[in-house]
Amino acid sequence: MIELEGVRKAFDSKEVLAGVTGRIERGEIFAVIGPSGAGKSTLLRLIDLLDTPTGGAIRVRGTDIHAETERSLSIRRMMGMVFQKPAVFNTTVAENIAVGLRFRRAREAAIREKVEEALEMVGLAGYEERRARTLSGGEMQRVALARAMVIEPAILLMDEPTANLDPVSVATIEDLVVRINRDLGTTILFSTHDMYQGQRLAHRIGVLMNGVFAQVGTPREVFTIPASRDVARFVGIENIVDGVVVGENGNAVVVAGGVRIRAAALPGPGERVSLCIRSEDIRIAPADAAMAAPGRNALPGTVASIVPRGPFSRVTVDCGFALSSVLAWKVVDDLGIREGSRVRVSFAPESVHAVQQE
Amino acid sequence: MYEIVEGFLEAARLIVTLDADVMAIALRSITISLTATVLAGLVAVPLGAAIYFGTFPGRKSLINLIQTLYSLPTVVVGLLIFLFISRVGPFGFMRLLFTPTAMVIAQTVLVLPIMTGLTISALSGVDPVIRDTLRSLGATHLQFLANVMKEARFAILAAVAVGFGRAISEVGAAILVGGNIMASSFASSTRVLTTAISLETSMGNISESIALGILLLLIALAVNLVITTVQHR
Known part of the structure; x- marks a missing residue:
């Protein structure tokens, strides 16, 4: 549906997009995630023809959209866009939603019918005559979504649509995104800095970092096998340990901070790697407990901190490098650990994902 | 002190009894300034839009110039128009000097910059x-312009109102090209609120001045009320 080929965009001398390449398939929900300032908005604006790329090509249904200037209006009319900041025209809710239809010279009866349908869809039935400016941010954003959807776009672009909203409105918008995609088959491309939103909604995720897709994959792939140290950090992997691969009795292990760690898959000896270990895969046992199952990594260490986090505690252990685990309060109590306690940290080699350092 | 109190009481009487002279002056003020405002608005709003949406060399400088002209002294405008329409001026043959038309022209010129700039x-x-959003909804160029203007309509209305305020309150140009004439017919007189206040005060008719001043303030207040009501709709 959308093909990105080496898309570049520079503002003055600052390069925001440095060659973004990827495909968004027809009918899928694709999330562009990345830290603030990574160029997510810029990418969406380029696709919606609101800005011009400084290099590369964007093809929609095979057409290079920035090359066909005389067709730009009809290309843009295939798409709807919702912006981060909820913005409504200073008129009634119904007139707000009708704007795109009026641009297309739709008949008055058809407009009324479609506006009603759209309001029904976003859960604002009966709001037709309300002044749009008097709505809450969440309601405004739903009006914006209805306004973009009433023109029946093939592609819906959403630029951080929930960034400024309260949790209830976020849930409503997320629910709508899923329903629009499922019921209408609309291809949806949205950006977010909230990686969990990307995980909840998207069929595939592109992680935009330093102006390029650092990784494109299913949420599961991105969250369990991040392609780089930066992606791992961004998707919330708390334990990232840098080390060097060494050969040992025919098996490869990583030496980090003087400690040896086994991993399921490793590059050849001599490579510098970052090991990503999810905190939920790490177990903590008292130092004198029975040895962990054979094959598991078992590292002695000292509890450095125990920090409450919701109903859990984040326990950080110094094993020569810091490793954190997330444990229920009760587990922490049963273990009888506190800062300074000697413990043994264990995790399976399969829980260790190694990425080569650049 | 007594004189001032006396002045206010007399002023109240002149307004409440709808004193013919005072009302005629007030009405003339409104007519002349409103005409100038409408004329200036017809030029300033499209001009402001053209400058705002346009891309041409010197656009920034032009906007700067327009903003500088916000504080164009009224007597300078009066003098300029005077030079053009006086007997020896290029438009002297039209015999416009000391007519309401001359005042309309002067006030139009006077408020054009501020209305254009505020637009x-x-x-x-x-x-x-x-x-x-307008672009993403598939607006053509014209639909885009029209809808941005529509979105700015209240602020544009305020720009026009500010122009009216400046027109009705100025005295320099009105006295130079109008001459503060009180003739037998309404249409050939050029005495307006500001020039009348100036004259009456200099003649010691404090109560008339106060009455006229209050009317001037009431007009400003009325305009303000209309604007705020429209904006809050």
């Missing part, structure tokens, strides 16, 4: 997200 500001005040 530009009004359009700049439209949220960039609104502009992006």
